Amino acid sequence: MWAIELAVVLLFIWFGARMGSIGIGFAGGFGVLVLALVFQIPPGDMPIDVIMIIMAVIAAIAAMQEAGGLDYLVSIAERVLRANPKYITFLAPIVTYTMTLFAGTGHTAFSTLPVIAEVAKRAGVRPSRPLAIATVASQIAVTASPISAAVVFFAAELGKHGVDYIHLLLICIPSTFLAVMVGAFVTNFLGKELADDPIYQERLRKGQVSQVTEEEAARESSHAAKRSVLIFAITIFCVVAYAIGISPTVGLVAQPVLPVNNAIIAFMLTAASFITFFCKIEAKNILNVSTFKSGMSACVCVLGVAWLGTTFVAAHMEEIHMTAGNLLRSYPWLLSVVLFVASTLLYSQAATTRALMPVALTLGVSPLTAIASFAAVSALFVLPTYPTLIAAVEFDDTGTTRIGKYVFNHSFIIPGLVTIASAVVFASLFGRLFL
Template structure:
C-alpha cells in the first residue's frame, strides 16, 4: 500500500472518528468535533483547510431569525390551528391526510418542529374514530425527516443549494424542488396506504381493550382531550357528554396569522425568483451580465420578510432567542459549520483517491450513495449534517446532481432509525392508547417500518425523477 493510500485511510479514520464522537456529544458537539477534526487535518497532516460553508450559514441565520420572529408573533400557532382543521375535516382518511398536511406546513415553516402541537390533535381524531393512532402518528413523524428536502427555507436545503447551485452542476432551487416534491409526496402516499393495513385495528387490539376495561383508558366515544403545548386552555366536555375536538384548544391571534402569511409570501417569492432568474438583479461581471445567486436572494428576501413581521406581528424582539425554532436553528448552524468544514478539507485533499475508489463503488452500486446518506442521518440525527457530509462525495464521485438530489431526499428519513428524536418521544407520549411504541431493542419501535418504506419508495422515485430532470 502506497504512502498516499495510508495517509488517505488514516485521515478517513480521523474524519469518521470525529463524526462518531460528535454524534455521541450531540447538538453543538457535532460542530465542535468537526472543528477539531479540521484542526487535526491541517496541523497534523498539513492539509490545506477547505472552504467553510459561509453561504449555507448565511441562509440558515437569515431564515432562522425570520422564522423565530414569526413564532414569537404567534405565526406557528396559526399554522398549527389551520393544519388541525384540515385534519379534522376527513377523520377516516387521517392516516393519509395528517402526514400530507404536516408535510405542507413543514415545507412552509422550514422546520419539523411544527408537528409537535399537531400530535395530540392527530391522536384525538384517530382514536375518536376507532383508528389505531400509531398509523397516522408514525407516518406524520417520519415524513418530517424528508420534508425539509422539499422546503426552500430549511437548513438542509441551504446546505444542498451551496453544493449543487454552482458550476459545473448548476442545479438550482426549482430543479431540486421539481425532484424532491413529487418524490416525497409519492413516498408519503405509498407509506400511508401500507401503514394503514399494518398492525391490529384499534377495536381488535387486546391491549387497548384491557386498558378500557380497567378504566385506565376512556372509550373512543368519550376520550378526553390533551391540549397541545400552545399555551391555550384545554376545552371542557360539552353538554352532550362528548369532549370537543382537539383543535378547539388551539388559539391564535390576527398578528400571528399575518406573520405566518408574510412568511409564506416570502417562501413563494423565493421560489419564483429561483424559477425565473431574469427577475433577479443582474450585474456586469467581466463583460457578462450575471444575476445574483440564490444564496444572496434568499438572505435578502428573508430579512425583508423579517422586517415586515416586525410591523405586522409586533413580536417582542427580546424573546426571539428563546424561541424553539431559533435554538434548533443555531444548533444546526454550529453543527453544520464544523462538520462541513471537516469534510470539505478532507475531500479537497483527496479528490483523486475519492474518484478512483469511492467513485467506482458508487458507479457500480449507485444506491450505496443513498445508504451512506441514510446512515449518516441515522447517526447524527441531522439532515443538514448528512447533506454536507455525503453529498459532496457523491458529486465528486461522478453521480449526476439530479440523481444525487433524488436519492438524498428519501435517505434523510434515516434520522428516525433510532427512537431518540423528540418528535418520536412526543408521539409515543401523546398516544394514551399505547399503540405507538418506542420499543426496547433500538429497532423494534413503531416508526422503524414506516421509515424504511418511506425511505425506499422516495429514494427510488427520486432517483427516477432526478435522472430525467437533470
C-alpha cells in the first residue's frame, strides 16, 4: 500500500509542476485531501514555522523594494558588472550569491539577469555561461543565508543534536561560495565562443539580437532607497548578533525569552515597520510589488508540498526507519542524493529541508553528514521550469542559453551539478574543521 501512496504523492507533485508557479502548492493540498479521505492517512504537521519566516522576511524585502532599495542594490551590481565585463562569468555569480545571502531568497536574481545578459553580449562572452552559473548561485546561496527559512529551520533541528546556528553558518557560507567559484571555473569552458555559435549567428542575421549601446541609464538612487537598505542591513546584523548571543557556544543569554525563529520574524517585521515609517512609503503599496507577490506564492508552495511530504512520511515512519535507517547508516552519502532528488520535485529548499532533514537526523545520520548534504536541497535547476531559469533563457536573445531537445540537456545542468557536488565536498571538509 505504501508504494501506491507514494505514487499518489509523486503524481500530485507532477501535476503541480505541470501547472507551474503557485500550482504546485495547490496540488500539494489536493494530495493531502486524497491521502486523508481515500487512504485514511492523518494529515502531517503543517510547515507553519517555515511559512511564518518566509512571510516576515518577504514583508521586509518588499518594503525595501517599494522604497527603492532593491533598485539601489541592482544599480551597485550593474556598476560592478559593467566595470569588469571580461570576468563576468565569475562576477555575475558573486553578485547573485551576495544578493541572495543578504535577502534570503533567490528571487532577487531576477533583477540582475537582464544586466548580466547585456554585459556578456557587449563583451563578446557567451551569455549562457554567466547566466547559468549566476542562476545556480542564487539558488545555492539560500542554504547559506542567515535569514532563509531553510537555514533557520535546519539550525533549529541541529540544535537538538548539539550543533548551533553559528556553526552551521561557519560551514555553509564558505563551502557554498567556494563551490560557486568552482562552478564558475568549469562553466567558463562550456559551449562555443559567442562569435562561433551558429544559433547566435543565425539570430544575428535575422535581426533578432538587440544591438547594445555603450550608454548607461543614469539612475540616481533616492535617500529613501539608501535608507531602506541600511535599515535592512542593520536588521540582518541584529539577527545574527542575537543568534550568537543566545547560542550555547557563546552563552551570553542562558535562557532566552525569544527563540531564534521568533526573533527573525520579530526583527523582520520591525524592519518593515521602520522602512515604511522612515522612508515614507505607503504600506498598502507594498502588497503590489513583485517581491511580495512571489514571496506569498512561495508560502503557498511550501504549505502544499511540505504538508504533502510530511503527511506521507509520518504515516510510514516505521518502514522508513527500517529500510532507510540501515541504508543511510551504511552509506551516509546517500542523503545528499535523496535531498537532490527531492528538491528537484519539491522546488523549494525550505520545503525539502522541512520534509526530510528531521527524518534523516532521527534515523541516526550524523550532524556532520546532514550539514555536508545540505547544499543538495538546492537542485531546483534540474527541471528547466523554475522561474529564474526560464527568465534567464528569455533574457538571452543570442540563443546561447537554451533548453535542450531532451529537457535535461539545458544550459544549467552542468554548472548546477558541479556546484552542488563541490559544495558537499567543501562542507564536509569545513565540517570536520568546525565541529
